[in-house]
Amino acid sequence: MFDHYAQNSLRYFPEKCINCRRCTQVCPHRVFAEGKDHADLVNPRACMECGACEKNCPVQAIEVQSGVGCAWAMIGAALRGKDMDTECSCGGPDGSCCGVEPEEEPCSCGADTKECDKK
Amino acid sequence: MEQPENACCGDTAQKPAAPCCCSGTPGPAPAIRTTTSAITGKDRWDHVLARWGVNRMGRIVPPGLYRLGSPDKDSPVFASANYTLSFDALRSALAGTDAWILVLDTKGINVWCAAGKGTFGTGELIRRIAVTGLSEVVAHRKIILPQLGAPGVSAQEVARYSGFSVEYGPVRARDLPVYLATHTATKEMRTVRFPLADRLVLAPMELVHTLLPMIAVAVVLYFLAGTVAGLAAIAAVLAGTVFFPALLPYIPTHDFSMKGFILGALVAIPFAAAFVRAPGLSGIAQVIAILVPFLLIPAVVAYLALNFTGSTTFTSRTGVKKEIFRYVPVMVLMAGAGTILGIALGILRFTGVA
Numbered sequence: 001m002f003d004h005y006a007q008n009s010l011r012y013f014p015e016k017c018i019n020c021r022r023c024t025q026v027c028p029h030r031v032f033a034e035g036k037d038h039a040d041l042v043n044p045r046a047c048m049e050c051g052a053c054e055k056n057c058p059v060q061a062i063e064v065q066s067g068v069g070c071a072w073a074m075i076g077a078a079l080r081g082k083d084m085d086t087e088c089s090c091g092g093p094d095g096s097c098c099g100v101e102p103e104e105e106p107c108s109c110g111a112d113t114k115e116c117d118k119k
Numbered sequence: 120m121e122q123p124e125n126a127c128c129g130d131t132a133q134k135p136a137a138p139c140c141c142s143g144t145p146g147p148a149p150a151i152r153t154t155t156s157a158i159t160g161k162d163r164w165d166h167v168l169a170r171w172g173v174n175r176m177g178r179i180v181p182p183g184l185y186r187l188g189s190p191d192k193d194s195p196v197f198a199s200a201n202y203t204l205s206f207d208a209l210r211s212a213l214a215g216t217d218a219w220i221l222v223l224d225t226k227g228i229n230v231w232c233a234a235g236k237g238t239f240g241t242g243e244l245i246r247r248i249a250v251t252g253l254s255e256v257v258a259h260r261k262i263i264l265p266q267l268g269a270p271g272v273s274a275q276e277v278a279r280y281s282g283f284s285v286e287y288g289p290v291r292a293r294d295l296p297v298y299l300a301t302h303t304a305t306k307e308m309r310t311v312r313f314p315l316a317d318r319l320v321l322a323p324m325e326l327v328h329t330l331l332p333m334i335a336v337a338v339v340l341y342f343l344a345g346t347v348a349g350l351a352a353i354a355a356v357l358a359g360t361v362f363f364p365a366l367l368p369y370i371p372t373h374d375f376s377m378k379g380f381i382l383g384a385l386v387a388i389p390f391a392a393a394f395v396r397a398p399g400l401s402g403i404a405q406v407i408a409i410l411v412p413f414l415l416i417p418a419v420v421a422y423l424a425l426n427f428t429g430s431t432t433f434t435s436r437t438g439v440k441k442e443i444f445r446y447v448p449v450m451v452l453m454a455g456a457g458t459i460l461g462i463a464l465g466i467l468r469f470t471g472v473a
Contacts, residue, residue, distance in 0.1 A: 001372070002372035002373060002374045002377040003372070003373035003374060004373070004374055004438045004441035004442050004445060005373055005374075005434065005435060005437075005438035006373075006438075007437065007438075008435045008437045008438065009435075009436075009437050022274065024309075025266065025269075025287045025304070025309065026266060026269035026270075026287055027309070028266065028267065028290060028309070028310060028311035028432070029310065029311065029433065030306060030309070030310055046433070047435060048432070048433050048434060048435045049435040049436050049437060050234075050235065050269075050270040051235075051270045052234075052266075052269035052270040055269065055270060055271070055272065055273045056269055056272070056273060056274050056275070058275045065436070065437070066235075066270065066436075067436035068235045068429060068436060069428050069429065069431075069434035069435045069436045069437075069438060069439035069440075070428060070429025070434075070436075070439065071375075071425045071426050071428045071429060071439050071442065071443055072426045072428075072429050073429060074436075074439060074440060074443060075426075075443060075447070078443075084440065084443075085436075085440075
């Protein structure tokens with residue numbers, strides 16, 4: 001109830017895994033844990049779709065539609081008639097797009113959403 | 120195999136052995152800069168200003184290779200973003216360590232955000248290793264990246280095109296001293312959290328973004344509907360930008376919008392109580408006076424709460440998107456109904472009907 005975060009786009013194919021453990025090093029939310037023969041997907045719900053695991057998996061055993069969960073950027077994109085999914089990404093602590101990291105680059109978020117062009 | 124984004128030459132996939140530099144011959148490596156671990160009073164003041172969004176683009180560190188202490192060819196290499204808060208966190212955490220710091224050009228954006236965008240990325244890392252002549256500076260072939268750089272960097276591609284193996288250090292630079300003792304990170308070091316201090320440090324920026332509209336609306340409401348109505352506008356924005364981040368984990372439900380509705384309803388209670396006590400209101404006008412704050416304030420707080428998703432450390436794009444489609448129409452309906460009822464109430468009072 002009132003939880004739209006229970007599902008996400010993370011898919012894991014353990015049969016491809018070579019147990020290099022990269023995913024357990026890069027995931028900031030302990031979604032993967034070290035296993036005996038392959039990494040174990042232990043907490044898929046915690047995935048924030050940052051894409052670090054997919055990008056660092058040498059055998060493509062992980063798929064995720066990476067992006068940043070930033071309503072500011074997505075609403076801004078939708079209002080300008082752009083695609084919410086391909087719109088620039090942002091987010092994170094220590095200054096994230098929406099809150100803290102406006103910038104002059106095209107494809108920025110936050111204060112500069114008007115310049116937030118497609119990447 | 121996916122081509123690393125911006126992998127300088129564009130044809131590196133075909134010529135992995137070639138130096139990854141568009142000119143082919145890199146020429147003389149740029150001078151190595153020197154830095155220290157000291158964070159001065161000026162740095163600290165600068166960090167405060169950064170949190171308020173002052174002079175945003177004045178926080179760029181020149182990209183390139185930096186010498187920290189007295190590193191030699193066997194000293195470790197750390198990568199960072201060219202944003203002062205990122206760079207300062209790294210260099211201060213490395214106090215007492217002789218090291219090289221490779222500052223990537225992330226356009227003045229912190230590591231995690233830049234990684235999400237790919238500017239702290241495979242291509243830039245490979246290119247920066249090449250143009251700084253890093254392989255001539257150090258004898259080893261290992262570079263330590265912040266863990267949060269991983270969304271932008273493919274370690275296996277960096278190794279293939281630059282020869283440097285990527286080691287992901289801890290999430291937080293301040294864990295580096297412990298990490299460096301064994302080069303293994305605890306689960307704790309690998310996990311991103313969002314404690315009160317981290318949430319509150321973002322509040323000024325949230326507030327700055329909404330300050331002008333808040334003042335404008337408050338002034339308009341003050342003249343149209345009185346002091347309490349003006350204060351209600353300020354309360355709604357403060358609730359959405361300051362109290363919401365502070366109370367985030369304690370407000371029930373998972374969805375940010377629903378959390379915002381709940382917080383907004385709480386904020387609306389005293390204002391509804393104040394409005395309903397206005398002298399000379401008829402029965403129907405009293406009902407409207409209660410409805411208006413309960414429609415408008417939760418809608419505003421929920422919208423601001425939803426917009427905080429991008430500042431957090433855990434919301435997924437899939438979830439945020441679902442939230443937008445589910446709740447934004449509700450917010451619009453509530454705000455629209457609240458505005459119409461508010462105007463109706465004003466007309467009723469102005470014409471003396473109420």
